[in-house]
Amino acid sequence: MLSGKRIILGVTGGIAAYKAAFLLREFQKAGAEVRVTMTPSATRFVGLETFASLSGHEVAVDIFPEKGQSSEWTRHINWGEWADLFVIAPCTANTLAKIATGISDNMLTSTVLAARSPILICPTMDGEMYESPGVSKNLQTIQEQGYHVLEPDSGYLASGLEGKGRLPEVEDILEKASDIIGSIEGPLEGKKVIVTAGPTREHIDPVRFISNPSSGKMGVAMAQAAQSLGADVTLIHGPLSISIPDDLHSVSIVSTADLFEAVKEFQDADVIIMAAAVSDFTPVEVHQNKVKKLSAASEIKLQQTQDILAWLGDHKKEDQVLIGFAMETENLLENASSKLEKKKADYIIANSLRDKGAGFEADTNTVHLLGKESEQTFQGSKKDIAVEILNTIFR
Ligand code: CTP
Numbered sequence: 001m002l003s004g005k006r007i008i009l010g011v012t013g014g015i016a017a018y019k020a021a022f023l024l025r026e027f028q029k030a031g032a033e034v035r036v037t038m039t040p041s042a043t044r045f046v047g048l049e050t051f052a053s054l055s056g057h058e059v060a061v062d063i064f065p066e067k068g069q070s071s072e073w074t075r076h077i078n079w080g081e082w083a084d085l086f087v088i089a090p091c092t093a094n095t096l097a098k099i100a101t102g103i104s105d106n107m108l109t110s111t112v113l114a115a116r117s118p119i120l121i122c123p124t125m126d127g128e129m130y131e132s133p134g135v136s137k138n139l140q141t142i143q144e145q146g147y148h149v150l151e152p153d154s155g156y157l158a159s160g161l162e163g164k165g166r167l168p169e170v171e172d173i174l175e176k177a178s179d180i181i182g183s184i185e186g187p188l189e190g191k192k193v194i195v196t197a198g199p200t201r202e203h204i205d206p207v208r209f210i211s212n213p214s215s216g217k218m219g220v221a222m223a224q225a226a227q228s229l230g231a232d233v234t235l236i237h238g239p240l241s242i243s244i245p246d247d248l249h250s251v252s253i254v255s256t257a258d259l260f261e262a263v264k265e266f267q268d269a270d271v272i273i274m275a276a277a278v279s280d281f282t283p284v285e286v287h288q289n290k291v292k293k294l295s296a297a298s299e300i301k302l303q304q305t306q307d308i309l310a311w312l313g314d315h316k317k318e319d320q321v322l323i324g325f326a327m328e329t330e331n332l333l334e335n336a337s338s339k340l341e342k343k344k345a346d347y348i349i350a351n352s353l354r355d356k357g358a359g360f361e362a363d364t365n366t367v368h369l370l371g372k373e374s375e376q377t378f379q380g381s382k383k384d385i386a387v388e389i390l391n392t393i394f395r
Contacts, residue, residue: 001178003031003247004224006387008079008115010088010108011051012095013041015158016124016167020089021046023170024054027087030174031245033383035079037061037108039095060107076107080114082384084228085181088112090124090167093135099147100138118180120148122173127154127163150176186230187394192269193231195223196276196308198238200256204300205287212277213360216240218325218382219275223248225386226271229394234269236262238276241361256282256305263308267315273323274309275349277360281305313344321393326350327359336370347371347393369393 007027011020020036027034036051037060048059048066058069060079065071071078088095088108095109099121104110112119121142129135130152143149150173153166167173197219201209216237223235224245235250236259244250253259256278263272281302309324316322324345326336329352336350350368357364366379369389376392378385 001030001182002027002174003245004228005032005084005181006082007032007034007177008083008086008111008117009034009036009051009055010086010091010095010111011036011038011042011046012088012090012092012108013039013043013045014090014092014124014167015045016090017042017045019167019170021050021054023087023089023173024051026170026174027177028054030178031247035060035082037079037111039092039106039108041092041094060111063107063110076104076110077114079111081116083115083117084184085117085177086111086115086119087122087173087177088119089122089173091121093123093125093129093132093138096121096123096135096138096142100141100145118148118184120150120173120177120180122150122152122167123165124152124167125165126157126159127161127165130163130165148176148180186228188226188271188390189230191231191271192266193223193226193233193271193273194236194263194266194269195219195226195233195273196236196259196263196278197223198240199277200238200259200279200305201254202256202279202282202305203254203286204283205289205291207290210279210281210283210302211239212279214238214277215242215361217242217361217363218365218386219273220244220248221382221386222273222275222390224383225390226273228387229390231271234266236266236276255279256308260306260308260311263312267312268317269320271321271323272312274312275325277327278308279305307343309345310343316344321346323347323349323393327353329353333368333370333375336368340370340372349389 034055035057051059064073098109104113154164198216199211199214201211203209223233227233282305284301322345326339328335332352336348340348348370353359355366358366369376
């Protein structure tokens, strides 16, 4: 349920803050991407670097980025849009009171207000505090406001006393988070989405082929993003240099001809995303045995492969959304918009091999989403871009 999901982990200043490091790990093991925001007092219990190293992302404490961080002061808004779920564990009485009254005096509380996602709050404090009238009232208020609350466990507390106030076990928080995520209807709920990814191989003989360095990262990211928005996804992929998440239904192919046959099986899908780097040419003659170098001809005769996206454009079903890619080295937007028109696609996601940090094997990308009357640029990790593009098209 949490695979491919984006979770903000909010950590406030209680001794259970150290347990949030284990929670972060478990979210990651479940396939989620995690960013951490801490209140200033949480940093007295656990160092920023712990969460920064574990999450692989800067940790946000103040609304204004800390020295050396690259983001902007609007990051509470960006993070609020980014997340599928915001989990505050542990949540102190102080932060709880701020949430109940809408105070936004640090990154965590500001992101609470900016978040579009559901928010799960795990109140954690000493037993007497938890039972106090103020805390009880605030808990009631936030539940009425639509926040999810996971009640604390009872037992031995850091003060040495026994009572209700312990941070629930990591598994229980994970289960609650999964339940919340599972109950959200994504914009692609009930839709069948086909994503093609990776290169195709056009064999010359059993040991040689024509191909390209596509890793499949962008295509797999698109498939995961579609799945996280509720779609029933099938990934059709050539030989990839990355692993495919276990929960993604996938079909493997080798050549463009195989890809064409596989795509035709799903031509009625609601959405087809052609992220595969399809070979445009295939040898006219395929040798059944390895061609010996002394007998090899100095030329290989090639013929064009089927343009699958153009074929899909010609056979497009009503209401079907067809999304193609365009990888260019020059005249990016001009070439991409001519592909949009010629192939009768609804959108083309164009990128240039010349852009820094973009291209076949990189984890990041800069892409332009071209629609019939719109154009928008996205920059960042391929995973983030994939979610943002699908949200832009389908939300
Ligand atoms: N595509 C396809 N079948 C092909 C070639 C490309 O379906 N035989 C799809 C790709 O998956 C991509 C889009 O068409 O979604 C554009 O691919 P690209 O390689 O950028 O363009 P080409 O059509 O091959 O044109 P050119 O090589 O001239 O840039």
